[in-house]
Amino acid sequence: MKSIYQALVDIVDAEHASDRPEELYIYSFDLGTAEPHRPDYVVAPRTTGQVQEIVRLANREKVPVVPLGGGLSLAGLAVPLRGGILVDLKRMDSILEVNERGRYAVLECGVSQAQLTSYLARHHPRLTHSEPGAPPTATVAGNVLIHGQGDLAQPYGFNSDQINGLEVVLPTGEVCRFGSCAIGVSWFTNHPLPDVGLFFGWCGTTGIVTRLSIRLYPAKRIRGVGQFVVEDEELVPEIIGKITATQMAEDVIAYSRAIPPFGLGLQHFTVNIAADSEKELEFKQELIWDDTLGEYISRGDGGYLGFTRGLEHPQISKTSDYKKGGGFEYVGSIMPIEKYPECYRKGREISERHDIPYTVTGRCIGVGHSMMFAWTYAFNRADPETMNQARKALHETDDLVLELGGVIWKPGTYGQQLIIDRLDPGTRELMRRIKAVLDPGGIMNPGNWEGI
Amino acid sequence: MFALQFDEDKCLRCEGQDCLAKCQYIHSEPGGAGKEMVKIARGEDSFVLHECVTCYGCEEYCPMGNHPFYLIVERQEVLGISPVPRPLIKRAVNLGVPFRGEPAAKEINGPVLNMAAFSELTPLIQGKLFEGLPVISTDGRKMFHYFCQLMYLHYGRSSIINERLPGIIATIERHRPTKVVCFHDECYGTYASYCPAVGIDVPFTPIHFYEYLYDRLTQLKELIRPVGLKVAYQRPCSSRLSPDKHLFVGEIFRLIGAEEVRREYVDENALCCGGTIQGQRREGSRKRAAGIQNRNIEDMKKAGAEVCVFNCPACLQTLGGMVAREGIRPVHMSDLCRFAIGETPAGWEVTR
Numbered sequence: 001m002k003s004i005y006q007a008l009v010d011i012v013d014a015e016h017a018s019d020r021p022e023e024l025y026i027y028s029f030d031l032g033t034a035e036p037h038r039p040d041y042v043v044a045p046r047t048t049g050q051v052q053e054i055v056r057l058a059n060r061e062k063v064p065v066v067p068l069g070g071g072l073s074l075a076g077l078a079v080p081l082r083g084g085i086l087v088d089l090k091r092m093d094s095i096l097e098v099n100e101r102g103r104y105a106v107l108e109c110g111v112s113q114a115q116l117t118s119y120l121a122r123h124h125p126r127l128t129h130s131e132p133g134a135p136p137t138a139t140v141a142g143n144v145l146i147h148g149q150g151d152l153a154q155p156y157g158f159n160s161d162q163i164n165g166l167e168v169v170l171p172t173g174e175v176c177r178f179g180s181c182a183i184g185v186s187w188f189t190n191h192p193l194p195d196v197g198l199f200f201g202w203c204g205t206t207g208i209v210t211r212l213s214i215r216l217y218p219a220k221r222i223r224g225v226g227q228f229v230v231e232d233e234e235l236v237p238e239i240i241g242k243i244t245a246t247q248m249a250e251d252v253i254a255y256s257r258a259i260p261p262f263g264l265g266l267q268h269f270t271v272n273i274a275a276d277s278e279k280e281l282e283f284k285q286e287l288i289w290d291d292t293l294g295e296y297i298s299r300g301d302g303g304y305l306g307f308t309r310g311l312e313h314p315q316i317s318k319t320s321d322y323k324k325g326g327g328f329e330y331v332g333s334i335m336p337i338e339k340y341p342e343c344y345r346k347g348r349e350i351s352e353r354h355d356i357p358y359t360v361t362g363r364c365i366g367v368g369h370s371m372m373f374a375w376t377y378a379f380n381r382a383d384p385e386t387m388n389q390a391r392k393a394l395h396e397t398d399d400l401v402l403e404l405g406g407v408i409w410k411p412g413t414y415g416q417q418l419i420i421d422r423l424d425p426g427t428r429e430l431m432r433r434i435k436a437v438l439d440p441g442g443i444m445n446p447g448n449w450e451g452i
Numbered sequence: 453m454f455a456l457q458f459d460e461d462k463c464l465r466c467e468g469q470d471c472l473a474k475c476q477y478i479h480s481e482p483g484g485a486g487k488e489m490v491k492i493a494r495g496e497d498s499f500v501l502h503e504c505v506t507c508y509g510c511e512e513y514c515p516m517g518n519h520p521f522y523l524i525v526e527r528q529e530v531l532g533i534s535p536v537p538r539p540l541i542k543r544a545v546n547l548g549v550p551f552r553g554e555p556a557a558k559e560i561n562g563p564v565l566n567m568a569a570f571s572e573l574t575p576l577i578q579g580k581l582f583e584g585l586p587v588i589s590t591d592g593r594k595m596f597h598y599f600c601q602l603m604y605l606h607y608g609r610s611s612i613i614n615e616r617l618p619g620i621i622a623t624i625e626r627h628r629p630t631k632v633v634c635f636h637d638e639c640y641g642t643y644a645s646y647c648p649a650v651g652i653d654v655p656f657t658p659i660h661f662y663e664y665l666y667d668r669l670t671q672l673k674e675l676i677r678p679v680g681l682k683v684a685y686q687r688p689c690s691s692r693l694s695p696d697k698h699l700f701v702g703e704i705f706r707l708i709g710a711e712e713v714r715r716e717y718v719d720e721n722a723l724c725c726g727g728t729i730q731g732q733r734r735e736g737s738r739k740r741a742a743g744i745q746n747r748n749i750e751d752m753k754k755a756g757a758e759v760c761v762f763n764c765p766a767c768l769q770t771l772g773g774m775v776a777r778e779g780i781r782p783v784h785m786s787d788l789c790r791f792a793i794g795e796t797p798a799g800w801e802v803t804r
Contacts, residue, residue: 229539229540229543230539231538231539231542259551260547260551261546261547261549261551262543262544262546262547263543263546264546265542265546266539266542266543266546282742285738286739289738290736290738290739294735296537297537297733297735297737298733298734298735299537300534300537300538300733301537301538301539302537302539303536303537303538303539303540303543303731304730304731304737304738305540305731306727306730306731306770309773
């Protein structure tokens with residue numbers, strides 16, 4: 001009988017399957033604090049058909065399958081907790097279609113954020129997508145599947161709200177399509193077919209998305225970032241409310257951080273504004289800075305820091321420089337915006353208790369319907385003690401999210417268990433049944449959402 | 453501690469009252485300036501304290517050498533009349549806090565070039581013009597140990613300057629410099645104007661960057677090929693603290709064959725870049741700054757400028773993109789000088 005390794009080589013080729021320790025090591029950890037676990041095999045398929053064959057092989061051999069995009073979740077979501085076959089999807093990186101009129105793109109699951117951004121800039125400069133603050137190698141599909149948010153989250157919501165269709169290889173090897181593509185027409189909408197949203201937020205435990213259609217948006221000729229600052233954190237929710245009410249902004253983020261020291265104890269806002277002309281830009285700026293925030297400026301409570309052309313995507317990863325050894329991880333949460341002051345104060349307390357310079361960020365989602373609030377903790381990769389401190393801080397923060405009435409975003413196993421413990425029994429039972437139906441062999445990314 | 457030397461009698465004797473008469477941002481009745489300055493000196497409120505945009509201009513205009521601007525800032529702080537909102541003050545005060553350990557104090561025992569809080573701009577000090585000149589504050593993580601602090605004049609916070617400046621001077625002094633060439637003219641103004649005005653000792657001789665450039669260009673004269681460009685100069689606010697050095701702008705342009713275009717907003721009549729004004733507390737400050745910037749750039753365009761020359765990195769950051777969008781190339785003075793001696797400044801594509 002063929003070995004699993006040989007079977008994987010037969011599915012892809014020897015260049016794209018491996019059981020060599022030095023290559024498995026690379027796939028044994030992510031960039032956060034999760035404990036490393038080695039896969040037994042790693043395979044990099046190029047086609048949906050190859051993914052099907054890999055999944056069928058895993059079912060036959062009863063070995064786990066862990067799908068991997070950019071590997072940048074930080075929460076250990078693609079660390080193979082039970083070993084098995086790690087499926088590195090980065091070779092499936094074709095941009096299959098960009099529909100200029102219908103404003104959507106059909107992508108393979110390994111397409112990275114930077115790849116799509118540069119492709120659109122080169123070939124479709126009037127279109128853009130909601131690009132997250134993740135490093136450029138993060139995949140579009142990976143971000144969508146964890147309910148990521150990008151720089152158009154304020155007007156358009158989560159990136160998972162901006163899906164027109166999916167192609168998925170189920171844990172049993174069948175291929176399913178969702179959205180308009182399921183009835184053989186173009187990938188232009190996800191509605192109004194029956195809702196089968198079985199793959200978002202499941203951390204790769206219900207299938208492997210191989211293709212997706214995402215919505216694109218008009219790219220204005222001028223895009224830039226204005227900045228505003230207040231000292232009183234209690235003002236943040238009302239200011240976000242007022243800015244979003246103008247409907248003149250793209251991204252709206254509030255943040256505070258201890259390093260560099262200029263931000264200490266202050267709440268900064270970055271407000272992305274886009275326009276096709278100087279006239280439109282000035283109109284929007286006047287509405288936001290003068291008409292809406294002018295009262296804070298004249299009272300002396302808020303300060304305008306200027307508008308800079310060009311977009312800089314927020315990079316929480318800069319905090320990895322706070323301690324030698326360059327490591328960081330954050331707890332993200334989806335939180336009501338009115339909770340910003342408490343999130344800031346309590347997060348700062350946790351950081352200070354663990355001797356970590358604090359960094360907190362709140363990105364507005366869906367015209368103020370919620371925010372993604374993140375607490376970031378730096379650690380030294382070469383120092384287990386600082387990793388331990390960060391891990392404790394992360395777990396305390398997971399607890400804090402639920403205490404404050406939020407939901408943990410892309411939870412690691414600790415956060416998943418906290419959620420499971422609080423789940424409505426009916427919901428929990430439904431999730432258990434769905435998982436059992438979709439993945440009867442229990443092969444998909446085991447260790448995640450266990451115990452539902 | 454330190455005390456500003458201000459003599460209100462000088463204001464009463466002053467005939468020109470240029471401090472306000474020449475101010476481009478405050479309208480005052482003829483002959484009213486002396487009265488207002490005396491009120492300010494006596495600790496009384498004055499409309500000047502509320503309307504000052506902190507352009508530094510009156511330091512240059514004052515024919516009596518009486519430091520009206522330093523007085524205005526000092527009284528703004530005492531009376532709690534802050535020109536900018538409180539969070540901007542806190543942010544600025546935080547900004548100057550060193551946070552990455554102490555800098556290594558290598559003894560030079562000779563002239564040095566101090567990059568101060570612009571360590572990341574070392575690409576602007578490359579080539580023959582700077583050969584043999586040791587540079588201090590080249591580490592961006594430690595640069596706030598060399599930060600002259602004078603920026604706090606824009607924030608109505610003289611006390612921060614007075615509190616921190618002796619420590620900054622001590623850090624520089626640890627390098628045992630004889631002369632300190634100041635990359636930014638705000639540093640030069642600090643050591644040559646502000647320190648003497650408030651009684652802070654400066655144990656080294658500050659040298660203005662342009663004076664240094666002029667001397668080096670003179671030494672390298674045989675290398676100079678006239679640049680043949682029509683240039684406008686964006687004079688920074690801190691240049692008002694050393695008007696005697698401003699003449700080097702014209703001297704350098706003559707030496708390198710740059711034609712300074714004839715403008716309305718030049719020399720004493722120069723306009724602020726607007727970077728500070730846009731964030732001020734008074735209603736309409738953002739628009740006011742934009743209006744000043746438009747006037748300034750339109751003036752450059754009307755005069756036929758091909759290049760806008762900057763000294764101050766903050767002016768360059770504020771106005772650089774704006775002039776570029778109008779077809780005027782933003783250039784730092786040191787890069788223009790390097791170009792004149794046949795070098796290719798960082799990031800340039802040169803075709804001669």
